[in-house]
Amino acid sequence: MAKHGKKYKEALSKIDRLKSYELQEALSLLKEVTFANFDETVEAVVKLGVDPRHADQMVRGSVSLPHGTGKTVRVLVFAKGDKAQEAKDAGADYVGDDDLMSKIQGGWFDFDKVVATPDMMASVGKLGRLLGPRGLMPNPKVGTVTNNIKEVVSDLKAGMIEYRVDKAGIIHAPVGKKSFESTQLAENLKSLIDSLVKAKPESAKGQYVRGVYISTTMGPGLKVDQQQLLGELKL
Template sequence: MRGRSKRHEKMLKEVDAKRRYPLDDAVKVLKKITAGTKFNQTINVVMHLGIDPKNADQMIRGSVSLPKGIGSTKKVIAFVDGNEADEAKAAGAMEVGVDDLIKKVNDGWTDFDVAIAHPRTMAKVGKLGRVLGPAGKMPSPKNGTVTSDVATAVKEFAAGKIEFRNDAGGNVHAIVGKASFPEGDLKENIDAFINHIKRMKPPTSKGLFIKKACVSGTMSPAIELEVAQ
């Protein structure tokens, strides 16, 4: 515990809590403070947005494939039948089907990361809301998990396509890579995610949209980013 405390104190000294770092500088500091740990830390971005989380018109929710991936894969299932089920399986889905798969999930099986559904199955899949909703795994057209092109969605999400949704405090969280990524790859991913969120500003959101943006590793202090509006 003492060693961890010393390491954390050392990391804190590398980060100026009063500064908003340009992306280039932020990534250099991030690489420095995440080096030397015993595992490959996950890099996260958190953005505090100028939205009213209670207003449905201002909800920020979606999915995006980052240019350099996130350094990990996801377990994906697909609610689909016929030839499209075979295509989804070939694209990387760990389980495919409709009635049998719905029963399996309804019985409590949720050992997967993402559920994709074809629109024609949603009348049945919708009944899984009480199981998948609390886990954040309910298919939705808003984040691309309800789609007619199931195979493509399976391939993208299995490869690490990320989902995001603002929380009750108006914050959006996302994994943008690993500490082992080259600086250029991290910068490209972070920039892509921030710009994606910028384009989602609701018309009813007034004033500053991105109030604060920070990047951090699993065990590192947050580094505040300088973000152009």
């Protein structure tokens, strides 16, 4: 079990671990108990009522956060011709085909997101063993295999995030930085929850959203009252 320092324990002492906080109260307290001297990421952890061992209960998708993530995202696009130019015009950091594939095969990974046009996937698929383990492989389910290059690149640069349920039925996703206003963090979190609810598998039975927690990179987690949150979203 991990050992925590004095500052973490002090922050933890200000939190009632048995309480489900209303969202604004949780965000205010989250800012109060942060102690790191850098702009920490605020992460949401959502427990879903699904069994990812069954393919028809896999929850995966993407959502554009209205206020972004606070992180500069380097986007690489595999495309040719007009689509390559479209990617450059949209602000993609790297655009190419065989030249970029060779660089990646040589161990280059100075990018955060990868997008590809459908016609490039036969070649890009050969990079699966390199991109897959890093969560970088383009996938049509999250919108990164597309001919709509301009919109996807713009969304990724603006703060579109991908999510995928893990083996325990939990989603981990960034919703901003601690320097964000509480209202911005709240709107980002609500966008994530709304997307997750819309992605609910038809085969999922019983309560779907079973727990929502927020934390900063270094700080302890707080439980959010999911019923109040879902009520605000009218879900």
